[in-house]
């Protein structure tokens with residue numbers, strides 16, 4: 001009786017009883033294995049599709065922007081896509097971007113910073129998590145100190161606003177120990193497949209809640225980087241945050257289920273469905289972008305002698321394009337030539353020009369249609 005009292009979950013108290021990983025092996029049953037197979041296959045197809053992209057980094061750029069926007073929207077930071085595209089096209093200085101736009105851009109930078117650190121150092125450890133957090137929140141802080149209390153509250157939009165739904169572990173060294181255990185689990189060879197380890201590890205990371213804020217975003221970036229680390233993806237292009245935001249209630253409910261009832265199954269199935277569905281959608285987007293690039297290139301190239309493959313790629317690496325970029329790639333020597341080029345591009349409908357005050361933005365509407373569909 002006494003023992004039961006000690007370990008029972010109370011959402012208002014720090015959950016120091018959070019069990020270390022690995023979870024019991026018997027959480028993996030037949031239904032999970034079937035879903036795991038489907039998700040793995042979809043992910044493998046995505047990884048193959050990435051190779052078809054002439055310059056993967058270019059598409060990663062566009063896809064990671066969407067990922068950044070969705071992920072940041074979970075925090076209810078509202079940003080219009082239009083403003084966001086302008087900000088990344090570099091036509092406005094980053095300094096003048098509004099705070100919400102800055103958050104989105106920081107998410108993307110954090111994703112890239114983490115990816116570069118991983119490629120260079122080839123170690124997936126808690127320093128990567130700390131780096132991502134620091135970049136997202138634009139801070140020098142690290143893992144939260146034992147004295148600072150963090151709680152997770154129900155979103156304002158739901159009926160009991162402000163109600164505490166979870167209190168993560170707290171105390172001297174406890175968060176550090178749990179983090180070490182988590183990364184040991186992710187890095188060691190054990191009976192769990194890497195995709196399942198990502199899913200299990202994501203719950204654990206959120207339950208540890210190592211930072212004062214930004215744990216959701218940091219955790220979602222870690223998911224992608226872990227897939228890269230485990231060679232399930234060559235580039236971090238899985239567009240997972242949109243699925244999570246579209247199913248936010250289920251996502252939160254499943255996380256709580258693991259904590260309160262050790263209900264791993266619904267959580268694992270939820271995340272595998274997310275991976276499967278998102279891989280398929282990302283694949284479709286890649287196909288559509290490649291097909292559109294091909295037809296844009298064929299058409300523009302048949303009409304304009306100076307239209308190159310390289311320019312075509314550049315026009316599909318972000319939805320808003322600067323005149324300067326076109327100048328650099330085409331090597332247009334004079335302003336008159338460049339103005340003529342821009343006019344020709346808009347006449348053919350490759351780009352459309354939008355004037356705002358004294359600035360002109362060139363928009364790739366075909367790319368936007370695909371990204372936003």
Ligand SMILES: Nc1ncnc2c1ncn2[C@@H]1O[C@H](COP(=O)(O)OP(=O)(O)OP(=O)(O)O)[C@@H](O)[C@H]1O
Nearest residue numbers: 074075152166206207213214215216217252255256
């Ligand atoms: N019951 C729960 N147990 C553990 N983790 C939870 C629970 N409910 C929510 N979470 C996690 O907490 C995250 C929110 O924490 P935090 O505010 O630190 O992150 P964020 O990045 O600022 O927010 P968001 O994820 O909303 O963008 C959620 O994304 C989710 O992953």
Ligand SMILES: [Mg+2]
Nearest residue numbers: 075213214215
């Ligand atoms: Mg937050």
